Amino acid sequence: MNSIDEKLQPILSTVLHRNAGEEEFHQAVHEVLESLGRVISKHPEYADEALIERICEPERQIIFRVPWIDDRGDVQINRGFRVQFNSALGPYKGGLRFHPSVNVGIIKFLGFEQTFKNALTGLPIGGGKGGSDFDPKGRSDREIMRFCQSFMIELHRHIGEYIDVPAGDIGVGGREIGYMFGMYKRLTNRYEAGVLTGKGLSYGGSRARTEATGFGTTYFVQRMLGTRDTGFEGKRCVVSGSGNVAIYAMEKILSYGGIVVACSDSDGYVVDEAGIDLALVKEIKEIRRGRISEYARLKGEGSHYIKGGSVWDVPCDVAMPSATQNELTGTDARTLIKNGVIAVGEGANMPCTPDAVHLFQKAGVLFAPGKAANAGGVATSALEMQQNASRDSWSFEKTEERLATIMHNIHDACAATADEYGAPGNYVLGANITGFVRVAEAMRAMGVI
Ligand code: NDP
Ligand code: 2IT
16 A cells, blocks of 8 residues: 555554444545645645544444335344535435445445535535445345335435435346335425435436436546547457446447446456447346346356356456445456456446556556446436425436536546646546545635534
8 A cells, every 4th residue: 555644644543443443434534534634735724724634534424224014924123324414515415325345434435425426516415325235136125115115114204405415336226226215205295306316317317317326427438548648449348346336437438439348246247348239238237137147047158157266367457346336356457467458437436446556557547446436326316306406307418518627627636636736647646635625725725514
């Protein structure tokens, strides 16, 4: 890992001590603090009044019991979370994750990242994140509905159009948002469309929200490749995961003339040298809610499935980790570099381990950090809030155009900040400093909050 400025060391020590055992949160804070040394040398006022300590401390953390009844009639208990991290720029905003690995440290890392990501969009949204250790795999629609309803029975007290606006993340998509919105509406007797984003188009959702994260990451990487006078055209790409982000990253890569040769899920990965058949992946994942292993069985000749292993063993020009945190390790980075990777774009949140990121940067690989590259999802959520507030609904083209502009602006702001701070091409530094300064400016203006 890079070193942290000595003035920031005590802040990190306090975070580690006060949040014992929360490894992912430690990792996320460490990464941001690594970038801030240069800021406080230039602008020492940002270290005044414990501003950085306050940014590392969530404004509010809610943990609650979620009891629900499964299809056999047995009572199940899960734990629900909502961490309202920072509301300097707007209502808390960020997704809900349903996955058995969820714990408070994971939600805090995600909420911390979200705060800077949302600042990068330039839209008026603060940072938050939530979820549950509920495992949706193998559950019936009715079980999912009962779980979502019980989850909302508690969550509804803490959210609202002007308070906190959740959306999807791993394990939470349109189906879950629909069940939660229905329960919120019933509990509050309000048609408050702007309380959740990622809604269906029939009840206040935004066009292009489903596609936004994957499309946005691809726009970002396309622009980053442009700084080396190239683009996706003809490039071999590997995208990990096969969920919402991965599917729409693949779709946009294909429209730019790239070739996606592999994708994955948590059991293994598929390779198809002819190019992944995206319609088949959508059918397996979005309709049947099946496993990626079915791809090779259904596609047959030319494709193969590898159980376990690492999708990063597949040689590529562009890698887009789009599954989960710490899925691309130092070992994977070495393999990718050896195989000639030229760019890495994080579709997921913190998918590359710190040693992987440093290896890419040392090798001169273009590297787009998640908090900048995957901001298109939350940006389009903010556009959904705008449409809800004005009781309007925009065309796909208009929404996608706004998304593309936002992603280009984020790219250019990160690149300009990296230049300003003497680290040209370092998008990690650029994203962290740009996001931090926007949040810090608003907090300073509001006094000690
Ligand atoms: P989905 O639930 O739609 O898909 C997640 C994909 O990642 C699945 O293929 C899943 O495989 C795989 N995956 C999940 N957990 C693990 C794990 N522990 N190990 C290996 N593979 C895993 O989620 P999304 O596509 O929405 O989210 C993917 C990433 O993108 C997350 O990091 C999320 O935080 C981030 N993100 C999402 C945004 C959004 O708008 N949805 C916005 C910005 C970032 P399996 O089915 O086997 O679990
Ligand atoms: O990590 C993320 O940015 C998301 N899961 C999307 C959050 C949102 O509010 O749309």
